[in-house]
Amino acid sequence: MSALKNRRIVLASRPEGRPTRENLRVEEADVPEPGEGQVLLRVQYLSLDPYMRGRMSAARSYAPPVELGAVMVGGTVAQVIRSRHPDYKEGDVVLSYSGWQTHAVAKGDGLRKLDPSAAPVSTALGVLGMPGFTAYSGLFTIGRPQPGETVVVAAASGPVGATVGQLARLKGARAVGIAGGPDKCAYVRDELGFDAVVDHRAPDFAARLKEACPKGVDVYFENVGGAVWDAVFPRLNPFARVPVCGLIAQYNATGPFEGPDRLPIVMRDVLSKSLTLRGFIQTEFHSQLPDFYREMGAWIREGRVRYREDIVNGLDNAPEAFIGLLEGRNFGKLVVRVDEAA
Amino acid sequence: MSALKNRRIVLASRPEGRPTRENLRVEEADVPEPGEGQVLLRVQYLSLDPYMRGRMSAARSYAPPVELGAVMVGGTVAQVIRSRHPDYKEGDVVLSYSGWQTHAVAKGDGLRKLDPSAAPVSTALGVLGMPGFTAYSGLFTIGRPQPGETVVVAAASGPVGATVGQLARLKGARAVGIAGGPDKCAYVRDELGFDAVVDHRAPDFAARLKEACPKGVDVYFENVGGAVWDAVFPRLNPFARVPVCGLIAQYNATGPFEGPDRLPIVMRDVLSKSLTLRGFIQTEFHSQLPDFYREMGAWIREGRVRYREDIVNGLDNAPEAFIGLLEGRNFGKLVVRVDEAA
Structure with a gap:
């Protein structure tokens, strides 16, 4: 040895x-x-x-x-x-x-x-581990999508985003994914079955996102930040929920950040639309793990969640x-x- | 007639x-x-x-x-x-x-x-109307102060802030008020019985607030925004709750707002500390009104809440x-x- x-x-x-x-x-x-x-x-x-x-x-x-x-x-x-x-x-x-x-x-x-x-x-x-459980616990505990609501998630071909959208659909919500490039977008729409997908590399990304969410956004599962946040935030409906599990677009950034200062606008909308922003790490919800293994295991075996x-x-x-x-x-x-x- | x-x-x-x-x-x-x-x-x-x-x-x-x-x-x-x-x-x-x-x-x-x-x-x-109910519903439903936790509220001599601090103390939490000038501060400390009060006009306001919250802040009841937010935000503990019911410091502001952009830092902390920011208008909680009239009426009669x-x-x-x-x-x-x- x-x-x-x-x-x-x-x-x-x-x-x-x-x-x-x-x-x-x-x-x-x-x-x-x-x-x-x-x-x-x-x-x-x-x-x-x-x-x-x-x-x-x-x-x-x-x-x-x-x-x-x-x-x-x-x-x-x-x-x-x-x-x-x-x-x-x-x-x-x-x-x-x-x-x-x-x-x-x-x-x-x-x-x-x-x-x-x-x-x-x-x-x-x-899908049966940390990323899948991040999607499951954050979406169900903080996002709480209701039938007919619109759920938006970025990095939609990644393990968290892909799961968020499919779980949202299992709850009767409409899933709108954001992904980078035609291959990922096709996968999200055609193989994962999202209701709509928007390419964040498109020059008219914000306008396309708006079109893809004609009834606004009820849950934005935030895992990227940056330009995607800027496009989604104005679309949030009253009482929208924003589980925040990642901000990959700013992980490499070194502050201070150039203006204008976006915080007053965000706080204004948090107030005027009664929004919820809630950061989380999946470990907080560890008591849900047995349910997760059981439910997610079944959904994967039944082909209802793909990865x-x-x-x-x-x-x-x-x-x-x-x-x-x-x-x-x-x-x-x-x-x-x-x-x-x- | x-x-x-x-x-x-x-x-x-x-x-x-x-x-x-x-x-x-x-x-x-x-x-x-x-x-x-x-x-x-x-x-x-x-x-x-x-x-x-x-x-x-x-x-x-x-x-x-x-x-x-x-x-x-x-x-x-x-x-x-x-x-x-x-x-x-x-x-x-x-x-x-x-x-x-x-x-x-x-x-x-x-x-x-x-x-x-x-x-x-x-x-x-x-105190028995909209401002009192804003304090009651926002603090108890969103803030949920626990015994021993620290609750911070600004405009602490006003009808919402004064009620927030007194209700926090009724739940066994520590109440720290922020007010403008010595008269209001004395009233908040001596007549309302807050555990500590900080004058936001003090040149070393942020340092005094930090001293007044040696164990950090678990609930920040946000009703002002502006410089008070800037002083409180870095003091928030993991899993802190921020009910947002007002932003009086920015109501008169006309954007765009000068940089630096504070949003990335706020979102970073929302994520890394699992914070909750939640805007609300008291009408959302109207089903709690009968409880409010009964409980708050009793607390006022008993002298446990003053106004x-x-x-x-x-x-x-x-x-x-x-x-x-x-x-x-x-x-x-x-x-x-x-x-x-x-």
Whole structure:
């Protein structure tokens, strides 16, 4: 076992604005031995998600930053290759939070065993994992779409947006997606079945969005910010709900931000339209997880919720893939296949 | 009856920025006769409230603007002087929405009969009326203060702010008020019993507010906006709630607003702290009115909620009093005694 090498990607420096390849460094190290109550894991899949940009910065957020020199954090699907925990045996496949590396030692009680016969295990990082649960908890608890209402979501071909729109339709609402480019738009409309889709790259994007929402917007599931916010905000109906789970368009920004100051207009409309803006992280709603696994599992088996994965091969390609994610270059849930045998 | 004259104040022109005396015009007209199912009212008290600034503008809001030449809207306490409605007789005192005038004809079903022996009838425009209910519904339904939490409210000597702080304390929370000048601050601290008060005119206002909230802010009841918002916002704790019922600091503003753009920072914190911003108008919560009248009536009788009225004599003084209200020159609930015999 001591001959095994762990390949890992650490934070070499903090990005100023857009992250670059130089902010991340590949290292090799010995694979540690698991202690009592621990397991040794070989990572099969690593999830890449926009929130990781926040962890690269020193700024305070809802979670502490990754230290310089430390392994980048991230959700993973991994196989137990040595167990000193009574609940796990060699060969078990688990959801873990092992980060950007090929091997990791973990405590048994932070893991969730996966059933490879129920669904492809990589979905535990996507539609049946954190992104899917972000959509489910934020839409149902904060957005609360009613039959006939209009729900708008951006990054609609991504794992959160795709799920938001399909769940909105399951509740009888009208789903309007925003995506970048004709391929993603066609997928959102034709394969995911959204009622309408608008390309945010269109020069007349705001006018098209207005056309796509003739009765205004009742729920705007905010995961991007920026120009999409500017186009959607004036369309919000009285009593509209805005769950805020991400702001990818501004993650790379370095303030102060140029005027005009948009805040007074936003606050004016919050007041005059009785709007709700509510930020959230899915962990807040963890008590809903059993319902989520049961309901979402059934919807996927029944074909009522569809998903798409964008799988990149090899840990060494994770940095480039992550940089691309922040620019919308992925198409579907971005996952790194770390173990090529998986 | 036809010899009676109605004195009324109409909107002569729409203000650009701060309203002036010229935007309002006093007129006299014949008092109309009530039709079947109607009553003729003599107004005793007229409420002056910040929301009226919004009605003077043509911009769309949660209620339509006052038309040019029309009587300014407003809540009133009035006496029935002629009745053609079976539920009302001469001498009854009612809450009505008769606007800035001495007489009005009203349908019986839009009125609420007041009991002059239960409380001074002018309180139906303040602590036992719309401002009190704004505090009650917004604080309890959106703010939901928990024991030990910190609740901050501005305009703390005014009818909404004063009530918010006292209700917060009834729920076991810590109340921090913001007011303008030493007299109002002393009143908020010594007579209303807030735990702390901060003068927003102090040059080190933001630093003092921080000192007054050593454990951060869990509920910010927003009724002013502007510099107070800028001082409170960075102090909000994770999961803080911000009921937004007014933005008096920006009502007179004419956009666009100079930069820097504060919106990205606000949205970043909404996300990273899981904040809730929720605009509301008290009418949304009308089903809570019976509870409000019962509970608030009891708290006032028991001396657990105190209030202060700032009474101006004579309808002709309403315009000047209203302009002063927007500048914080009133001290307590601003009411015009329209009928000097009342």
